Amino acid sequence: MTPFVRSGIGRPRIHNDSTHNVRQTGYAERKLAGYFFQQLDRLMQSVGIEAVEMEGKFAQLCVRLSQLKEYRDRFTFLLSYNDMRILVHNVKTLLASFAKYAHFKLPIVALLVRNLGTDFCIGLGIKANYLKKAKLSNFSSHDLFNLRYPVASARETITNEEANGIVNWAKGVLTGKSGSVLDTYICPYTKQSFHEYYLEHLNDVYGFIWDEFPPERPADILTPPQNRFEENIQCYGKWRLEKGKPLHLIGRSYEKFHDILSSRLNINFHPRPKLCKKCNQHNEKEAAVLKATRALAASPQNQRLKQKKLLAEQELNRSNIHQHQVAAQRKYINDIRDNLGPTERLLILDFVTFYGLTSAKFNILVIMMYEKVDGRLSHSFIDFIAPLVLNMMRHISDGHWNIY
Numbered sequence: 001m002t003p004f005v006r007s008g009i010g011r012p013r014i015h016n017d018s019t020h021n022v023r024q025t026g027y028a029e030r031k032l033a034g035y036f037f038q039q040l041d042r043l044m045q046s047v048g049i050e051a052v053e054m055e056g057k058f059a060q061l062c063v064r065l066s067q068l069k070e071y072r073d074r075f076t077f078l079l080s081y082n083d084m085r086i087l088v089h090n091v092k093t094l095l096a097s098f099a100k101y102a103h104f105k106l107p108i109v110a111l112l113v114r115n116l117g118t119d120f121c122i123g124l125g126i127k128a129n130y131l132k133k134a135k136l137s138n139f140s141s142h143d144l145f146n147l148r149y150p151v152a153s154a155r156e157t158i159t160n161e162e163a164n165g166i167v168n169w170a171k172g173v174l175t176g177k178s179g180s181v182l183d184t185y186i187c188p189y190t191k192q193s194f195h196e197y198y199l200e201h202l203n204d205v206y207g208f209i210w211d212e213f214p215p216e217r218p219a220d221i222l223t224p225p226q227n228r229f230e231e232n233i234q235c236y237g238k239w240r241l242e243k244g245k246p247l248h249l250i251g252r253s254y255e256k257f258h259d260i261l262s263s264r265l266n267i268n269f270h271p272r273p274k275l276c277k278k279c280n281q282h283n284e285k286e287a288a289v290l291k292a293t294r295a296l297a298a299s300p301q302n303q304r305l306k307q308k309k310l311l312a313e314q315e316l317n318r319s320n321i322h323q324h325q326v327a328a329q330r331k332y333i334n335d336i337r338d339n340l341g342p343t344e345r346l347l348i349l350d351f352v353t354f355y356g357l358t359s360a361k362f363n364i365l366v367i368m369m370y371e372k373v374d375g376r377l378s379h380s381f382i383d384f385i386a387p388l389v390l391n392m393m394r395h396i397s398d399g400h401w402n403i404y
Contacts, residue, residue: 001123005172012287014037027162027226035177036114046376049207052058058081059081059082062078062079062081062082063082065078065079066079079265088124091124092124092125095112095124095125096125097111106134106136106137107134108130108252109126109134110122110134110135110138113126113131113134113135114135118131126147134293135174138236140333143154144177158229158256158260160212161209161212161213162209162212162229162260163206163260163263163264164212164254164259165208165209165211165212166198166205166207166208166260166261167211167260167261167264167265168207168208168211169201169204169205169208170261170263170265170267171185172377172379173197174187174267175185184266184267184268185265185266185267185268186267186268187267187268187269187390188330189269190269191254191258191269192254194269195254195257195258196252198252198257199251201377202251203236203247203249204230204247204376204377205251206233206236207334207344207376209233210233210237211237214235228250231250232249232250235247235248235249236249255310279322279323279326280321280322282319285312285315285316285319286316288316289309289312289313289316292305292308292309292312295308295309295314296309333346333348337370337377340370340371340377340378341372342372343370344371345369345370345371346369346370346371347367347368347369348366348367348368348369348370349367349368350365350366350368351363351364351365351366352364352366362385363385364383364384364385365383365384366379366381366382366383367381367382367384368380368385369381
């Protein structure tokens, strides 16, 4: 007679079904693993090996295993343990050598991570989103594996001059001055609008790219172009020599443009202003209105909740007005900056506060000037710094500020 076990809800579960067998097998394996590592821990303590040095010591013992004939044949699978550790390190180095926009990176990663655990792959330096994309991809018939000379591989190459030029141009657009590649840049544009802005200002972008080449570059503009980028460089070089003629340049696609930027810059396209308290508290005010609305829905006749909801909506309305003002002001300033005449200058003043290495607090006044030099937007700035303990406005006239 087949034994049954009643779980309390639903029909009885048969003891010898496949699910039960798998569960029992897993339980037995976990019990065996617990016993094994318990004995291994006792062995480590008896020979004086600490847990923190277990990996290195175990690798050394596996190297010596090849010299022990009586155990070598029985533990053959441990002979390559140290080589596997070196292989993992080499794979990390290989993956770190690829640029984010590298054409053949994804098929190689997809092949390597097949049937591997997520935590192990992340330990190799692969980001979670990229890992998910690689696992969902199928590159079994990719050009990398089937063609002796992969088609169009040369056209996918992005030169350092182009990448550096685009990045330097983007820094100027985002901050008005240069910065470190380790900084996080806040972008007032969406990804789409920033790409459109890039296409509208290709003349300025290729001015930065041109500056990345050595001075003898104009002598090379007569060589036959091998790709579209070299055609753009030739057109720009001829235009510099014969100004007045129309200049036709072709920009990078949306994905390629953002691949170049993301490989060298950390750009935040969804910024939350940190310096302005009103902007910084906008999300909290939205959450307060939502919370008050839900509370009032549960108790519609509660006058205190009605008053609380009304006050929260008034605060959110004031915050929305402030947000619209900030957006309008930024657009107005950017329009002035982008349409400066040859004799016009734009001055921007900004007050900020920062902490020094000694934890002392300082005020800083930044005066930035925009102008156009030979049709290209340029800028210069000066910083005035004073300790917070001093009266800021009084020490401007007293000359106690340091000029950098």
